[in-house]
Amino acid sequence: MTNAQPILQMNGIRKSFPGVRALKGVDFRLFPGEVHALMGENGAGKSTLIKTLTGVYAVDEGSVLLEGKPIRVHSPQEAQAAGISTVYQEVNLCPNLSVAENIFIGREPRGFGGIRWKEINRKAEELLSERLNLRIDVQRTLNAYPVAIQQLVAIARSLSVSAKVLILDEPTSSLDSNEVKQLFAIIRKLKGEGMAILFVTHFLDQVYEVSDRITILRNGEFVGEYKAAELPRIELVSRMIGKELDVLEELPREAEEGQIDRKVWIEAAGLGRQGAIDPFDLAIREGEVVGLAGLLGSGRTEIARLFFGADRADRGTLKLAGEGGGVRSPREAIARGIGFCPENRKTEGIIDDLSVRENIVLAMQASRGWLRAISRKRQAEIAEEYIRALNINPPNPEHLVKNLSGGNQQKVILARWLLTEPKLLILDEPTRGIDVGAKAEIQKLVLALSRKGMSVLFVSSELEEVLRVSGRIAVLRDRRVVKEFEGQGIGQQQVMQAIAGG
Incomplete structure (x- = not known):
């Protein structure tokens, strides 16, 4: 920390919704020149606390001080004007506008002839290249780029505003390892310049890599504030979930005995789609969990969408229970016994x-x-x-x-x-952006379903998770299936080497 006085202080914050007390007298402090991680299970109150700070929700009780002065913001615009800038977990941009427009929306430079588009495009290119080392066509619409690029654009928009406090709510959920390193370099630079950064993530490695202090919430209550260097990981998990043992370690990692003798329920032969995924072979047996491992953009989601009929294959065959014909639409997939939990639960899963x-x-x-x-x-x-x-x-x-x-x-x-x-359940990033406890529950559920005979296609960017639940793993690289591992003792190093091409 570079200052003895907090730049932001929240005292006794309370917030209720009909039938739910989301925050029960929460305290939080943030100092200049520090990265402060806000941790807790889903439902602990992290997002609610952030939304009360940024004016999305009105505070029922409690006070907020910014640079020692009481503030009460009524909208995200007011929060931004006060110097509090936020990047949320779910990309909150306008997909039909250009990258440059998204970065400067509401703050466009204007002249007598209207908006100065050349200046906007130039500034956007400079910001992305100089601060994020990202070189893209800023005049293309945002929806022309994958989620990872959209996330970086959201971060760039926050960096374009002179903020005193930067809130990063799950900023790395859609980033690959190289992009995470790039973001952390930016975080360290901003921290060195004296910016106060509130960091929310469910990746424990990332918390300890960049955070100076940690505040833990549980069930809407303040558990404690700790120096990251003085809080062991097992104690962090224990305080988050209120249990003494690491629930994830209770999960078996090996495939079920006798699984290899089960019948194949779905089988792809030379299946592919131009520009999405090269032709691949993949079979899933009854009661088997098959994991897809690979970096962001390697083709994992593309395989899931082909199996569910959300995208149409333009080559190869797909058989279900020995019958050909493929799957031509999600409606047909459901009728034939396939369920699909998509990666983006906000836009493709829940109905708000x-x-x-x-x-x-x-x-x-x-x-x-x-x-x-x-x-x-x-x-x-x-x-x-x-x-x-x-x-x-x-x-x-x-x-x-x-x-x-x-x-x-x-x-x-x-x-x-x-x-x-369903006979086959496709799970695309089912634990993305959720806490350790909920993650363990979902993983246990996957294994229980497989024991009852359900086939599962499991996609996750967390390699340890794929290893933990899968009896067989297909590794993807550059939109190709490059390796398949099966049986007991699949090692993380083996899979990582296959992903890297080593």
């Missing part, structure tokens, strides 16, 4: 303005057709059953799903597909 109950029964109702409506009573029974089974919190089926934490939203999507009793 519907309740937990409505989100859970959505796929089942769609498969029945709207003329065969599920009764409200039966919907409630189904929702309550899966809320109990998956430990969805808060346990209220009428709660709007948009007000749930990321991990609980993910459980709602899982419940939706489990209700359809």
Whole structure:
């Protein structure tokens, strides 16, 4: 820290929603020239605390001091004007506008003839190249670029504003290892310049790599503030989840015995799509968990989308239960016994303005057709059953799903597909941006489903997670399946070498 006085201080912050006390008297301090990690399980109150600070939510009780002076902001625009800039976990940009427009939206330089487009484009190119070492066409629309690039553009937009406090809410969720290193170099530079950085992540390695201090929340309450160098990882996990043992270590890593003798349920032969994924062969047996490992952009999601019919293959064949014909649409995939939890739960998974109950029964109702409506009573029974089974919190089926934490939203999507009793469940980054406890619950669920005979295609950017749940792993590099590992004792080093090409 470079200053004895906090630049930001939050005291006794309380915030409630109908039926939920999200924050119960939380304290938080942030000093100039430090990176301060905010940690906690999903539902601990991290996002709510940030949103009260940035004016998304009004504070019920408590005070906020910025540079020793009381402030009360009523919108993100007011927060930005006060010097508080935020990059949220889910990319919050305008996909139909250009990269340059997204960076300078609302702050465009103007002249007598209107907006000075050449100046905007030049400034955007300079910012991206000089601060993020990113060279792209800033005049292309944002949706022309992958999520990782969109995340970097969101960070660039925050850097373009003279901020005193920079809030990074899961900024690395969509970045590969090289991009994370690049971001951390930027964070260290800003820290050296005296900027105060609030860092939210679920990657423990990243917390200890860049953070000076850690504040832990649990169930909306302040647990404690610690120096990162003085808080062992096992103690951090224990304080976050309120348990003494590392739940992830309880999970088996080996494939089930006898799995190799099970029948193949889905099989791709020379399947591919121009510009997305080179032709590949991949079979998944009944009750088998097959993991896809590879760097961002290696082709993992593209395989998942081909299996679900979200994208159409233009070469090769796909057989389900020995029958050809492929899968021509998601509707057909559902009818043939495939469920798909997509990577981006915000835009492709949950329906924000519907309740937990409505989100859970959505796929089942769609498969029945709207003329065969599920009764409200039966919907409630189904929702309550899966809320109990998956430990969805808060346990209220009428709660709007948009007000749930990321991990609980993910459980709602899982419940939706489990209700359809799929033969194959495709999970694309099912634990992205969620806490250790929820991550362990989902991994245990995957293994339990496989033991009951369900096939699972498991995609994750966390290699340890892929190793933990998969009986077989297909490794991708540069949109090609380059290696396959099977059986007990698959080593992390082996897989990493295959990913790297070594």
